[in-house]
Amino acid sequence: METQRIYLIGAGIIARQHAATIRRFPRSEQVVLSVADPNKQALAVFTEQYPHAHAFEDAQTMLAEPALENDIVIVATPPVTHYELASAALATGRHVLCEKPLALDRAQARQMLATARTHGRVLGCCSVRFLHWPPAEAARRLLQEDVLGPLYHVRFLCVEQRNRPGIEYQPGTAWFLDRTKSGGGTLMDRAPYEFGVLNDLLKPTHIEVLSAWLANPITAGMSPASERDVEQHAGASLRYHLADGTTCMLTYERASGTHSEAQSCVEITGLKGSIRWIWPHGFISNTLTHTYDCNGRVESKTISFPRPDPEDLRFGEKPLYYFYQYLQHQPSSAIVNEQALFNFSCIRAIYDCALSEQPQTVVLGE
Ligand SMILES: NC(=O)c1ccc[n+]([C@@H]2O[C@H](COP(=O)([O-])OP(=O)(O)OC[C@H]3O[C@@H](n4cnc5c(N)ncnc54)[C@H](O)[C@@H]3O)[C@@H](O)[C@H]2O)c1
Known part of the structure; x- marks a missing residue:
């Protein structure tokens, strides 16, 4: 050894x-x-x-x-x-x-x-920290069983009113607020986890960013120019091209600082039903709701999950442990090589689309 x-x-x-x-x-x-x-x-x-x-x-x-x-x-x-x-x-x-x-x-x-x-x-x-959250695993099972039918819309919404990196979160770390050092704001900081999970569940072969926007909402205590340098609220409309040749629209919205209402929801909707759960960042809920038609009536079923066992791999432990498993040729959820480049490129394409006002395409393995 x-x-x-x-x-x-x-x-x-x-x-x-x-x-x-x-x-x-x-x-x-x-x-x-x-x-x-x-x-x-x-x-x-x-x-x-x-x-x-x-x-x-x-x-x-x-x-x-x-x-x-x-x-x-x-x-x-x-x-x-x-x-x-x-x-x-x-x-x-x-x-x-x-x-x-x-x-x-x-x-x-x-x-x-x-x-x-x-x-x-x-x-x-290291963008794997939010993989295998129990509701997302239940979503994976339902998708694999094709319970939702052909997918046509995914909504990702995580709107936090005050959790800006470098201000409320880790206030001593100034580089978060300097675009030349961080590359951007809430998208660069939080979206790697979000697209890590979305791309893991949906497994797109390529995506298009059709429209996108970035904003830096004004709050007290923002006088230094650097604090306005990075976006704290962003959104995009994307078309996901799935492995079976179908497409599905994805509406993405993320805020770490905003005057909008605090909200969180990941929702995947198909022709036969939808599933919805709360994104586990700043919001705590360990349930998934499945909504479908029953003889013309709307039926909803909520599944609750037990709290993770303290011996389970913690959020912060996943990156290194999954990477080690990958190198040991064990089953692993590590995000590596082409997939790592693809996931990152999806996020940068949102910036590119917002700044150029031109649609952007990202292809896995390009
Ligand atoms: N803080 C968090 O909660 C958190 C969570 C997940 C991921 N991350 C990511 O981890 C990275 C680091 O974040 P952090 O919060 O630990 O930052 P940090 O500022 O606490 O630590 C960064 C360290 O890197 C050192 N450093 C800078 N240039 C270096 C160089 N050339 N060689 C060696 N060391 C150098 C700095 O001196 C500093 O001690 C970022 O990419 C961040 O997005 C941070």
Whole structure:
């Protein structure tokens, strides 16, 4: 059995969650953990919590030793650095699990995948945290059983009034509010999870973004220009092309800061019925409602799910654990390579459509 080495680039908030996941590994005490961060304070906080970690002030020095076949590098830094750090890590011959969003734009993401291919390595994205939420799993079963008939509309709505990254959420982290560092606002931060789940359930071969909009609602305490630099409310109308050749419209709306009413709903509607559940971000509900026709009457059935077992994989543990399973050739829900590029491109296509006012197309495996 080869030694499992994990290299963390960045020692910030999310890096500590990844380090905690190692407890899930077989022979976890033998996993060799290294971490690199030029920020001495972040590194000190990290090593206080994980004193066995080998600490470095830069990633290049950390990755200078020869690569082993199953080495994993996790890029856990702000989005502006993902392209450069992930590309350099792949070029050392290591698999890379990159934090979401994958990159700043589609060109960077495409180039990252090309570099992974050149070096025969896997590029994964951490956008898997919301996969396998019990209502979404029930939705998957009903879709597989074709209970809803041909699908024609999906609605994704998650409107939070005040949960802006860098303001209400993690207020000390300024890069969230600077487009040059984050690439954008609520879409870049939250949509990777949402399109991760939607694309996992619907499995489109390609999508079109037909129209899209971005807004930065004005609130008190927004005086620095940087706080208005990123969108906090966005929406899009998309056409999904499904594997069976049919199409389905998807209406997407997301807010982390808005004057609209707080709402959350994922709804998939077909000619024979619909299913609806609440997106588990800022809203808590563990039910799914199935609505259908019964002799001309509207019937609804609500399924409740027990709370997850404390021993279940937690949200924050999924990215590294799924990626490890994938590399071990075990069944895995990791989002890697073409799928990671496709999911990210769906989100960037919303920006491209909103800014150019032109429809955009994204093809899986393009
Ligand atoms: N904070 C969250 O709740 C959360 C959740 C999921 C995903 N993420 C994602 O994780 C990534 C990091 O977010 P965070 O909240 O941990 O940020 P953070 O600011 O807490 O930590 C980022 C760390 O990266 C370090 N860094 C910057 N450039 C570096 C470089 N070249 N080499 C090494 N280290 C470098 C910084 O010094 C900092 O310590 C982002 O992509 C974010 O979207 C964050």
